[in-house]
Amino acid sequence: MQKHYQKACDSLAAQTLYVVATPIGNLADITLRALAVLAHVDIVCAEDTRVTGQLLSAYGIQAKLLSVREHNEQHMADKIIAALAEGKSVAQVSDAGTPAVCDPGAKLAARVREGAGGRPERRDGRLERGRCGRAEFLFQRLFAAQSRRAPKAFGQMA
DSSP, rough: HHHHHHHHHHOOSSSSSEEEEBBBBBBOOOOOOHHHHHHHSSSEESSSHHHHHHHHHTTOEEEEEEEOOOTHHHHHHHHHHHHHHTTTEEEEESBBBOOSSSTTHHHHHHHIIISSSSSSSSSOOEEEEEEETTTEEEEEOOTTTOHHHHHHHHHTOO
């Protein structure tokens, strides 16, 4: 396990916004890569710093926590982009699950993706389409070739 954790640590880069999935319910449901990112980034942006603080404390991680909430998201995005431009690395987390669809932080990830600095990193596992405020989102996953759902699901995306 230590070898895999070290490999995850070695793969981290400066000027990167890491969009980190956190456990939903059970604190043990976290990946080694998520722990490596949280332990080694310069800043952790959290939806609720109290919730994220409990997660970090459970794993002995001390990090600079910044609150990125819906009401301050635009202002905080400017600060985070400036930190990325200075060469810092940043993790973005929500209270549970993967952030940046409907959670606070969507604008931050979008601004970084648009080239304001760094590179966002995120993985999804569902196919879903919907609206969240004014932003439309689409999750995709690859279906097995034999799946009967694939043609129907991909036809609905158009």
